[in-house]
Amino acid sequence: MTAYREVRVRTPLALKILPVLSIASFFFLWEFVVRSGIVPSTMLAAPSDVARLFVVKLTQADPDGALLQEHAWVSIQEAFTGYFLSLAVGIPLGLAMGWFVMAEGLARPVFEIIRPIPPVAWIPLTIFWFGIGLPGKVFIIFLGGLVPCVINAYVGVKMTNPTLIQMARTYGASDWQIFRQLCIPSALPMVFGALQIALACCWTNLVAAELLAADAGLGFLITMGRRLAMPEMVVLGMVMVGLTGAVIGVVIDCVEKRLLAGIRR
Amino acid sequence: MAREGETSQSKIEVRNLTKRYGELLVLDDINFDVAEGEFVAIVGPTGCGKTTFLNALSRLIPITQGHIRIDGEDADPKRHNISFVFQEPTCLPWRTVRDNVAYGMEVKGLPQAEINARLEKILELVGLTQCQNLYPNQISASMLQRIAVSRAFAVNPDLLLMDEPYGQLDVKLRFYLEDELLSLWQKLGSTVLFITHNIEEAVYVAQRILVLSNKPTKIKAEVKVDLPRPRDFRDPEFVRIRKHVTELIRWW
Structure with missing residues (x-):
């Protein structure tokens, strides 16, 4: 019924030029301090070296044993397995904790004890349990993603308008009906927020897990760079973590906008 | 009368x-x-x-x-x-006007055919037929309270x-x-x-x-x-x- 008119907003000229200038001077300065020897090349790699290594690593597995895209793929697999596990467990758990007294009473105390432990602290135990393969890292990532999922879903349910619940009660709605018909839809915006936050947590914990226990992946690339005293490899690993994370963020953002468009008219 | x-x-x-x-x-x-x-x-x-x-x-x-x-x-x-119309309009923002009016009857577990029949009647009586497929945030505040009143009457309350x-x-x-x-x-x-x-x-x-x-x-x-x-x-x-x-x- 209501049509929204598209409004064009002009970006001021300064906001078009300044970002380009800012990035250009950042890289120029970086290149300059390394090339001129102000910072020794054993401590920091020049951006041009990183770019060269990037191209080389696309086709050459040495010296760390895998191609760059293979490292990235390993990391993405681990991150997403852990991420989806945390969504599958965390969201239903948080929703239930928000509404059912049993769930809140039983799960909340344990959750509150585990919550403040950084997932990285679990790494030694997971190495005992799973070794350094995929399952261990997935477990760490899962723990990292679980916390925001549970909290957001829980808070989302708690924010259900109490008058709506009273209204449903006067019609004789059961607890289960209220949970399904009122609490879950009310919590959805918060749950979608959790998708983003959990992904960020997963990605951060992934790198931490790979730094300490891995034989492939972007975090492993960083560690190898240190062992081989190749600063350009360390920086390449860091840049790739950033870039891949940013790309995933954009993808999730698009997915979320699509899904929410169907819910919030 | x-x-x-x-x-x-x-x-x-x-x-x-x-x-x-x-x-x-x-x-x-x-x-x-x-x-x-x-x-x-x-x-x-x-x-x-x-x-x-x-x-x-x-x-x-x-x-x-x-x-x-x-x-x-x-x-x-x-x-x-028992139906209750509250001071504030109690519409479910994720349901259309029609589905909002139907809510009480759904909770009561009425058959879908009966729900539809009552909906046609009630929506017509309160003049909500025109906007039955809109969402609550697309209609005016007075309409919101009419939804709540219609929903309350729709269950044939004791x-x-x-x-x-x-x-x-x-x-x-x-x-x-x-x-x-x-x-x-x-x-x-x-x-x-x-x-x-x-x-x-x-x-x-x-x-x-x-x-x-x-x-x-x-x-x-x-x-x-x-x-x-x-x-x-x-x-x-x-x-x-x-x-x-x-x-x-x-x-x-």
Whole structure:
């Protein structure tokens, strides 16, 4: 019924030029301090070296044993397995904790004890349990993603308008009906927020897990760079973590906008 | 209009209704009856416990003593059709107008065919047919309260409780919606308990007015409003009743 008119907003000229200038001077300065020897090349790699290594690593597995895209793929697999596990467990758990007294009473105390432990602290135990393969890292990532999922879903349910619940009660709605018909839809915006936050947590914990226990992946690339005293490899690993994370963020953002468009008219 | 003169047996029986919050006595031994299809308004001074009174009646809060019977059985939202229209519009923002009106019937587990049939009738009566597929944030505030009223009537309630449903609307719109409410009530024959702090509104809609006292709340007086409809608020008899109720309420 209501049509929204598209409004064009002009970006001021300064906001078009300044970002380009800012990035250009950042890289120029970086290149300059390394090339001129102000910072020794054993401590920091020049951006041009990183770019060269990037191209080389696309086709050459040495010296760390895998191609760059293979490292990235390993990391993405681990991150997403852990991420989806945390969504599958965390969201239903948080929703239930928000509404059912049993769930809140039983799960909340344990959750509150585990919550403040950084997932990285679990790494030694997971190495005992799973070794350094995929399952261990997935477990760490899962723990990292679980916390925001549970909290957001829980808070989302708690924010259900109490008058709506009273209204449903006067019609004789059961607890289960209220949970399904009122609490879950009310919590959805918060749950979608959790998708983003959990992904960020997963990605951060992934790198931490790979730094300490891995034989492939972007975090492993960083560690190898240190062992081989190749600063350009360390920086390449860091840049790739950033870039891949940013790309995933954009993808999730698009997915979320699509899904929410169907819910919030 | 035929049912206004009828006096059937009590539909609702409230006996010794008492509510205490710890030591604080809020509702003190309230007794009254409501006949089937009757429209009763409840007025009282601000803060006299009107909302507690309604919440107790709808069994949203437990009562300390006494009982509320519908058709001779203890009132129970799971068994009886009790509808409640709250002060604030209670629309589910993720449902269309049509699905919002259907909500009460869905909870009651009515068959889909019956739900659809009642929806057509109700939406037509309140003039929501045009916008039945819109979402609550796409329609005006007065429409929102009509959704709640329609949803309440749609379940064919044994008892319809209304808590100042039009308190937040302007005068013109209020008159319009009150007429609409009366026409729904006359066509569907529900039993209505209407709480308001607006005496003129009470005299306009009700067949009988229960005047509540200050806390602890008791029923202070009962006023019959035996005026023909549509009522005219400038009619001397209307004005006399309004003044009489005002005298009963005033505590200053």
